[in-house]
Every structure is written in C-alpha cells, then in structure tokens.
Amino acid sequence: MSIIFHVDMDAFFVSVEEIFDPALKGKPVVVGGKSHERGVVSAASYAARKFGVHSAMPLRTAYQLCPSAIFIEGHPDRYREYSHRVRAILDRFSPLVQMASIDEAYLDMTGTERLHGPPLKAAHRLHETVRAETGLNCSIGIAASRLVAKVSSDQAKPNGVLWIYPGLEAQFLAPLDIRKIPGVGKVSEKRLLEIGIHKVGDLAALDDKTLEQRFGKSGLALAGKSRGLDAGGWFDEAIGERSDPKSISHEHTFSIDTDDEGLLHATLSKLAEMVSRRLREHGLQARTVQIKVRNQAFETYIRARTLTAATDLDIEIGREARTLFRENWRPGTKVRLLGVHVSQFSKTGGQLDLLDGDKKLRWTDAMRAADRLRDRYGDDAVTLAGGMRGKFRERTHEALVDKARDPEPPS
DNA sequence: TCTGGGGTCCTAGGACCC
DNA sequence: TCTGGGGTCCTAGGACCC
CATH class of the missing domain: 1.10.150.20 (5' to 3' exonuclease, C-terminal subdomain)
Known part of the structure; x- marks a missing residue:
C-alpha cells in the first residue's frame, strides 16, 4: 500500500510577497497586475478572497469587488526561488519527489516509516520544517493515491494536514x-x-x-x-524524474488591440526569439511551429506547419510564424493576442540539412553567442534586426517592444 | 465579469499508405 | 467502378490545471 503526500503551498505568490513586504500581511492583496490592466488574478490573499476575489478572475472585476485591495504585478523570479527552496526540503523527506507546478508537489513516502515515523508525524515534521526554513505555510494531504492526496490537501486548507486512511477513500x-x-x-x-x-x-x-x-x-x-x-x-504515472517538455510557447496580449503590421510582425519575431532560446536551453529542436491569434471579438484560432527538419533557430521559427500569420490575417483586422508555440521535439545534435548545412552552422554559433550575451546583460541586449524593424515605425505602449527599442548597452 | 500565460491531454477529420 | 479496413501523420480546436 502506497503512502503519497500532496504538499500544496497556501496562497503561495501572496505569501512570498509578504516575506519581502511584511506590511502586506493581513491585507487584501491581489497578485497579477494593476487594477485597470488587461489580465487576471494570479493569486489573492485570504483577506481579498473574503470579498469574492479569486484566481483567474479579471483584474478589473477584482477591483470592483475590492477597490481597497493592493494590486501587485508579482515577482516570478522570487516564486521560482522559493519553489526551489521548498523542493530542497522535500528532497530530504523522500527520494521520490515530483513538483506538479511551482507551488505543489507529490512525495512518495512509502517505506520511509523507519526514518520519519508514521505518516501523520512525518507530515507534521515536514510542515514545520517548511514553515521554519522558508516562512511559508502549506497544506498536506496524505492518501494511498495521488488523486485522493490532492483532494485531501485541498480539504485541509489552509495550513492543515489531512490523512485519508486506506479503505475510507470512497x-x-x-x-x-x-x-x-x-x-x-x-x-x-x-x-x-x-x-x-x-x-x-x-x-x-x-x-x-x-x-x-x-x-x-x-x-x-x-x-x-x-x-x-x-x-x-x-x-x-510514477512519481519521479521529470521528463523533457512536450511543447514550448510564448504569447502576448496587447494592452490595446492593434492592426499595425509592423508591430504585429515585430511581436512575432520577439516571441519566436524567446521560444528558440528556451529550446536551446533545453537542448531541443522542434519540427512543428504554431501561431495563435486572438482578435478583438476574443475569437482565437491556431495555425500550424510541420517543417521537414527540426530547428532551434530564431530566424527559422520566426520566418515560419510570420508566414503563417501573413497567410491567415486580413489587413485591417485588429489583433488582441499573438502567440508562438513549438512542438514535436528531438534532441539537438541531429543531422544538419545538407544543402544549408554551412549557413545553419554559422547561425547556430551566432545564436549561442547571443544567448551568452543575454545571460550577462539581460533579455533585451540582443535583438535580431528583423525583429526590430517594425518597432521603430510607430509609438507603442507595449513594454515588450519598448524595452527592445533602447537596449541596455553591454558595458 | 470583459476575459493572462505556460503547460498537458484528448478528440476528430482528412491525407496517405498498404 | 460507389468500394474495406487499419495505421500513422498532420491540423485544428477545446477542456483543464496552476
């Protein structure tokens, strides 16, 4: 009989924010963006939830329900760091740990009784360790299956431990x-x-x-x-090692719907750059390139093309994305969102296309160098000229493009 | 209510091949 | 020529999760 823990952090993003700004404690806090922005609530403090605010709710709605709430953009890098800290603690309790998302994990605790004692005792110790070493609260569900463990951690919230004894699941x-x-x-x-x-x-x-x-x-x-x-x-699936990702994507919602072709193409190029970079970080190449377009009426469509050879290059993914867009966009139609998505991965190091082999090799080298520069000087230090062209055409409010306009000079 | 961004998995139809 | 079935790949769309 398996013993599975599901560890779920309580109001994770909000709690991390409170560590950096203790004045937030006890107040209605909304993480996700400013109250008037396009966007949704990523996390709400318990005080904000009392007003009916919950995650996935439009920010503007949250503001109407709770105008006194403190709206913050959030700090993804901090959340990632705290997620790593939590994971490091979990690793001390079991060799079989799987992060299911940034703020929740499954532990296979089967056979750890000699080391950690019976399940409830181990759970309380785990809970206390997380609390002491990170300052964060979590809830823990214990059961013989992952599903019941997950449901039981939810029932235990906030800050509780709940064990569903074998046989009592139904x-x-x-x-x-x-x-x-x-x-x-x-x-x-x-x-x-x-x-x-x-x-x-x-x-x-x-x-x-x-x-x-x-x-x-x-x-x-x-x-x-x-x-x-x-x-x-x-x-x-068994709890254990994470496998490679099956898809990588980036998307952007414009703060104002736009039909500016230059801006649209520049955005696709930028998204393709971000996607390619992550591909290279993972040592993967993709064969299918997909774009996502959402129009003013919030209708969303997807167009994809599968290449003959896998790639991790900005120019190839960008070119395909822009082609797909051109083939499917009627000029004058306002666009709300653009996305670039790649899938059908293979490991880097495969055969180079015979004809373009040399050219490709040079690009690959150039991209590696660009990645190193970005590591050192930030994401906007290097932008392909093709991606820049449209950005100079017209004033825009898009931070995504604004930032690229005046890159920090590498010192 | 005026609706993000990053993922996973499933369905369904058509092309193409044997 | 009015006609089967299975397998695989590709595309498009959608439900769902955090």
Whole structure:
C-alpha cells in the first residue's frame, strides 16, 4: 500500500510577497497586475478572497469587488526561488519527489516509516520544517493515491494536514461536489449536473459503461477517480524524474488591440526569439511551429506547419510564424493576442540539412553567442534586426517592444 | 465579469499508405 | 467502378490545471 503526500503551498505568490513586504500581511492583496490592466488574478490573499476575489478572475472585476485591495504585478523570479527552496526540503523527506507546478508537489513516502515515523508525524515534521526554513505555510494531504492526496490537501486548507486512511477513500469523496475532482472543470460539471450528478458519490454509483458512452475515455477515468483511483492522464504515472517538455510557447496580449503590421510582425519575431532560446536551453529542436491569434471579438484560432527538419533557430521559427500569420490575417483586422508555440521535439545534435548545412552552422554559433550575451546583460541586449524593424515605425505602449527599442548597452 | 500565460491531454477529420 | 479496413501523420480546436 502506497503512502503519497500532496504538499500544496497556501496562497503561495501572496505569501512570498509578504516575506519581502511584511506590511502586506493581513491585507487584501491581489497578485497579477494593476487594477485597470488587461489580465487576471494570479493569486489573492485570504483577506481579498473574503470579498469574492479569486484566481483567474479579471483584474478589473477584482477591483470592483475590492477597490481597497493592493494590486501587485508579482515577482516570478522570487516564486521560482522559493519553489526551489521548498523542493530542497522535500528532497530530504523522500527520494521520490515530483513538483506538479511551482507551488505543489507529490512525495512518495512509502517505506520511509523507519526514518520519519508514521505518516501523520512525518507530515507534521515536514510542515514545520517548511514553515521554519522558508516562512511559508502549506497544506498536506496524505492518501494511498495521488488523486485522493490532492483532494485531501485541498480539504485541509489552509495550513492543515489531512490523512485519508486506506479503505475510507470512497466515504471521504462521496459528499464532495464533483467539481472537486481534478479534471472536472466548468464544462464537465455542467454536463454532469444535467444528468443529475451533483456529488462524487452520485458519480461512483453510476456504472462505467454509461460514463464511457457519454464521456468517452475521460468518462472511464472519471469513474475511477470517483472511487479514489489514479485513473488516466498523468495521474497514473510514477512519481519521479521529470521528463523533457512536450511543447514550448510564448504569447502576448496587447494592452490595446492593434492592426499595425509592423508591430504585429515585430511581436512575432520577439516571441519566436524567446521560444528558440528556451529550446536551446533545453537542448531541443522542434519540427512543428504554431501561431495563435486572438482578435478583438476574443475569437482565437491556431495555425500550424510541420517543417521537414527540426530547428532551434530564431530566424527559422520566426520566418515560419510570420508566414503563417501573413497567410491567415486580413489587413485591417485588429489583433488582441499573438502567440508562438513549438512542438514535436528531438534532441539537438541531429543531422544538419545538407544543402544549408554551412549557413545553419554559422547561425547556430551566432545564436549561442547571443544567448551568452543575454545571460550577462539581460533579455533585451540582443535583438535580431528583423525583429526590430517594425518597432521603430510607430509609438507603442507595449513594454515588450519598448524595452527592445533602447537596449541596455553591454558595458 | 470583459476575459493572462505556460503547460498537458484528448478528440476528430482528412491525407496517405498498404 | 460507389468500394474495406487499419495505421500513422498532420491540423485544428477545446477542456483543464496552476
């Protein structure tokens, strides 16, 4: 019988901000951006939640609900650093740790009793260590499956520990809303409510066949989850080493919708640069380039093309992105968001295209050098001329492009 | 309510091949 | 020529998670 911990940080971003600015403690705080900006809430303090503010809510809505809240942009680098600190602590408790996101992790604690004592005792010690060494609170769910551990950490919030004893999983889950099951979102919830299923217990009482007929593969997974099993998706994978990413993407929402072709092309080039750079950091090359366009009416479409050879070069990904855009954009149509996304990875070091081999090699060298410069002097120290062209055409409010206009001179 | 950014996984149709 | 089935790859869209 496995013993799984799910460790989930409480109001993570807000709590990290409080460490750097203790005056925020106890106040309504919203992390995500300024109250009038385009954007959504990344995290809200418990004081802000009392006003109905929650994550994923538009910032403007949050402001209407709680005008007195303190709105902050946030510091992703700080969150990453604290996430690493937490992870380092978790590593001392089990050799099998998997970060599921920046603020939550699974630990396989099976067989650690000799070292750490029974599960509840180990969990309290873990909780106390995290608290003492980082100043952050977390909640811990303990169960025989990842799914139940996750649901139980959620029930334990804030700042609690909850152990679902083996055999009591179904009893624990039955009275909960179906929405508490990871994987059941707005859409599935609605479809389930329509057929009279409100609680996890209703779901568990249904036979697998019916669920599979109505919901396909995910219906079958749902049946398993309702009984506390790790069914489907990455839930039934072993806790352990992280694998390589399957896709890398960057996107940008303009603060004002735009039809300025120069700005649109410059933005695509910049996004392609950011994507290529991360590709090279991972030692990966991509074969499929995809763009995402969202228009003024918030309609979103995706266009993709698969190349004959994988690449990690700014020029190739940028060129493909701009071509895809040109083929699908009617001039004069205002654009709200642009994105560049790559997938179908292979490890770097593969065959170079015979014809372009030499040219490609020189570009590869140039890009490595550019990466080193960016490491030293910041992201905007080096920008491809093609990406710059449009940026000078017209004044813009986009920070993304503004920053590139006057790069810090390498000293 | 006026809706971010970075991911994963699933579905479905069409092309193409055997 | 009115016609099968399976496998793989590609594209597009969407649900969901933090």
